[in-house]
Amino acid sequence: GENVEQHPSTLSVQEGDSAVIKCTYSDSASNYFPWYKQELGKRPQLIIDIRSNVGEKKDQRIAVTLNKTAKHFSLHITETQPEDSAVYFCAASRGDYKLSFGAGTTVTVRA
């Protein structure tokens, strides 16, 4: 099955700086890569996703890049704010119903 690895496990950044989270996947058939944000005690919420026919996607301060050849994808958050503090999960899917998640990155934005 699919194996998704996520790094780093924790990330502390100064407010206003950028945060980058990287994930690798093992299944070359994976073609859908969502990112979820989970605040403490709450549900995971989809913040951005990318499909394999696209190399980069941006939504305001959030961007995701995908390198299919190397089988890795990254989340970039620019101009970080305190409300960006949360756990972020990457995931991969073959475009069917099953998501394989990374172990998560705890992001702390220091004021």
Added chain:
Amino acid sequence: NAGVMQNPRHLVRRRGQEARLRCSPMKGHSHVYWYRQLPEEGLKFMVYLQKENIIDESGMPKERFSAEFPKEGPSILRIQQVVRGDSAAYFCASSPPGHLYGYTFGSGTRLTVV
């Protein structure tokens, strides 16, 4: 639209008891998925159901766990004879027919086995 509704939010069970977790999908959604999140880990797929059908239960433990999505009413994840290792957050998600991308998660049920 109330979103994906899960109850209870918190559930405490003693070892050996049964736990029943309920999930009502978003209106118009006919696909339901259950995921389990162990402390400080990512979510792990458990089971995918449609009304009255289990489509894929490859992530379910072989014993004590079962799931259903009846014609009427919510989807139920049932854990019999709970053990401490079952303590986790259980999330349900749903998606509409023919649309499997970016499904919506419920707020989860946090099961604690004492």
